[in-house]
Amino acid sequence: MMSPMYTLTPQASAPAGVNPAGNASVTKSDTMTMTTVKLTGLAANTYYVGHYHVMGTASTEPCKSGGAPIMASMMVGQTDAAGALTLSGNVATADIAAATYLNVHTAKDSTGAPADAGVACTPLK
Ligand SMILES: [Cu+2]
Numbered sequence: 001m002m003s004p005m006y007t008l009t010p011q012a013s014a015p016a017g018v019n020p021a022g023n024a025s026v027t028k029s030d031t032m033t034m035t036t037v038k039l040t041g042l043a044a045n046t047y048y049v050g051h052y053h054v055m056g057t058a059s060t061e062p063c064k065s066g067g068a069p070i071m072a073s074m075m076v077g078q079t080d081a082a083g084a085l086t087l088s089g090n091v092a093t094a095d096i097a098a099a100t101y102l103n104v105h106t107a108k109d110s111t112g113a114p115a116d117a118g119v120a121c122t123p124l125k
Pocket of ligand 1: 049050051052053069103104105118
């Protein structure tokens, strides 16, 4: 089992006043991948959504490439009153085989529909 820890950094599309910082632990087996994302500096009592994404074409930098989300990897959660968030999820490792980055967006509501292009991101290796 490999469990790398990734550091998420703010994205240009993060709303003003949001200063996300945190990390993602990714525990990968041959069949399933368990992901836990912890961020602080977000808006209070607000829904956020995380996904793995495939590479896009807007940039050679994964987090700026604008790739499509892998919907099977969607994780939805709500921040606490201090703007701290924990997201966790399990996804089939095969479903994220082509992923090049993991990011978190503000969500419109508990359905996890994204409200922006992303607030924090990490490339994957
Ligand atoms: Cu996403």
